[in-house]
Amino acid sequence: MSEALQSASTLDAIEPDRGPNRAFRDDPAAPATSAPGSQNALWGAVVSMMLGVFGLVTAEFLPASLLTPMARDLGVTEGVAGQAVTATATVALITSLLVATATRRLDRRIVLLAFSILLIASNLLVASASSLPALIAGRVLLGIALGGFWTMSAATVMRLVPEALVPRALSILFSGVSAATVFAAPVGSYVGDIAGWRAVFLMAAGLGALALVVQFTTLPRLEPRGHARLRTLWEVLMRPQIGLGMIAVTLVFTGHFAFFTYIRPFLETVTGVGISTMSAILLGFGIANFLGTFLGGFLLERSLRLTLAAMPLAMGVLGLMLAGLGSAPAADTVLIALWGLAFGAVPVAWTAWITRAVPDETESGTALIVAVIQLAIALGAAGGGTIFDVSGASGVFVAxxxxxxxAVLLILAGVRSRLATATA
Structure with a gap:
């Protein structure tokens, strides 16, 4: 993983102006890399980006632990309420593809701050929603913020530190995802039971406000880089192995988010546990997911392709086992934690894959990954909701x-870790 990130950073590193309040400028005549130590590491800005990711992913994951009370309060089924997740993912997909082109002349600092403001507005709108359309509107705002911020986050962090420190900075950024996974589900279900699901989204708005303040005080001006084009995304997608890899990514994340979106109804209707036990199970899932991030780094040092295939294989088997066990709280707790452990390695592995596959177009490759993941979340939530209303949570887990x-069969059949360089 470290080699992959360093490869990406070599292509994205720049020589900044001195001083924290000066703009970071691109010089087309400048060398592709900067000498170690030629740029001060802006760790406060890196942490502010991590807080932004933490706030966004927390808001994205909250419906998984609050779906039942949200549906009951709004007078709809869990399957219908789950379409709030679909709305977020669909809008995030579109935003991730368009944001670089739409904001190509804007200071990246201003754009990132705007996305954090949208995060706050989204949570406030959801917390006050009295109907499903109002809830969907709030989640649409979240989709814009999520797709835009995520697409720019890795490239931004690479500009905040010297090349040699890029792996460390990216690990801090991705720790926001792991922390959100640990925090969102168990805290959401526990606080939601005590104070109501609307209070949880008010807390999420507070997290967004904290991220906004830290970003405002630490992010430097970041002038736009290059000439972003939609055509570049298509050119990258058409390279050998990339299209097949994106289909595999879609399948892996679709399977996971069908599982994750309907995990609370499964624990309530199949496993048959109360809110305290449910919160403990979700906490175990989150902790295991956090540890899975480190597992992914360990496995990647040995074999990228093995990691890409082994994790969804484990998750697929676990999903079928959960559906077949019925009411078995102890066994379900272990299996759900193992699922979290396996999935923790998945984003790390696919990030490593895309940076190795398209080292000359890392920003476009990252945009494609973000887009297909959001498509997968939408498919998982929408398809899972339809299956849930027909055959319940066990049917969702089987699917x-x-x-x-x-996805495993597709990865083994054709996905490779070799470079997919542009052809003349």
């Missing part, structure tokens, strides 16, 4: 397991 096993 998720089968989709993941299909």
């Amino acid at each position: 998720a397991g089968l989709v993941l096993l299909l």
